[in-house]
Amino acid sequence: MPPLKNKLAWSFSRMRTFDSCRRRYYYQHYLKWGGWDERAPEERRLAYRLSRITSADQLAGELVHQGIEDALRRFRSNRLVVGADELVATALVKWDRKLAESQSGRWKYDPKRVTCLVEDYYSLPDRDGRLARGKERVEVCLRSFCASRTWEELRRGRVANWMAMDGDSFETVEVLGIPTYGRPDLAYDASPPDEPKSRLRVFDWKTGSPRDSDVLQVRFYALLAESRWDFSPESVRARLVYLFPSPVEQTVAVTAEGIEDGKRVLLESWELMKSVLADVDENIPLGIEHFPVTRRPELCLRxxxxxxxxDRPGSSPSAAAATEEDDFDPFA
Ligand code: SF4
Structure with missing residues (x-):
């Protein structure tokens, strides 16, 4: 089999990493590449192993998304409504197993499959507190989802109209000539029969507090909808379903101005990503010196x-005043 090629493709989470810390972007998207091969240089192999480390917040987000996906798929397959207690119990069994894996140290030998938490690996202060909050987040989020208006409405709708779901495979789609990947957690065709492709509803489950970038993300979904499903961006309406700490279901309309802004941000971000490449066609980066470390030491802690x-700025004790949630997308 020919070796995998590191192709440049834009995604919202890639942009967030790029904007938050260029050095992390370099490690995540370039240095680690090929590090899964035992014949690769040790520097790459280590970067690959480290890239597989997750955090308590990220793990909580992953298990919540898996639980919701499970509920949606079982409902779509046979109309079975999974109760909150069952969803929570399943997720917490996984949570405990992942924590045990992290403590075992087996990640070093199988970083692709075995969990390692940043809290364990770097012996972070307040490790136990962070894990307890992560576990609480899993339970609260899944119960919030089960009690949400969104879930009730989805059950009343036509499952045949569910178009894309969390867990479906990612495909690269061209938007404005740029290869992009990403998708909402659920897309639903709400068009009346006599007006096909006139209404698309997209849903995103959020396991943390609202961020300004959430609205921007909706604009990218709208741009994506045109290339992927042939819905005009203006036909898209989104619902952001915040599940923690308290449930908020926020409907976001996509305006023509919003679409233009989304296009501008996408084009600018793409040009910036290309500007740090020595060879754009082959996606070969410039030297590491072109990828400065962040100036926000709080990002380094996790x-x-x-x-x-x-040369990270996060090595002084004052940097330990980290924000409650990771600033990087849990599904980067
Ligand atoms: S430790 Fe800090 S500076 Fe280094 S890659 Fe991570 S976030 Fe960036």
């Missing part, structure tokens, strides 16, 4: 690459 990031 960054998996601390071990190899020797």
């Amino acid at each position: 960054c998996p690459f601390q071990e190899i990031c020797h």
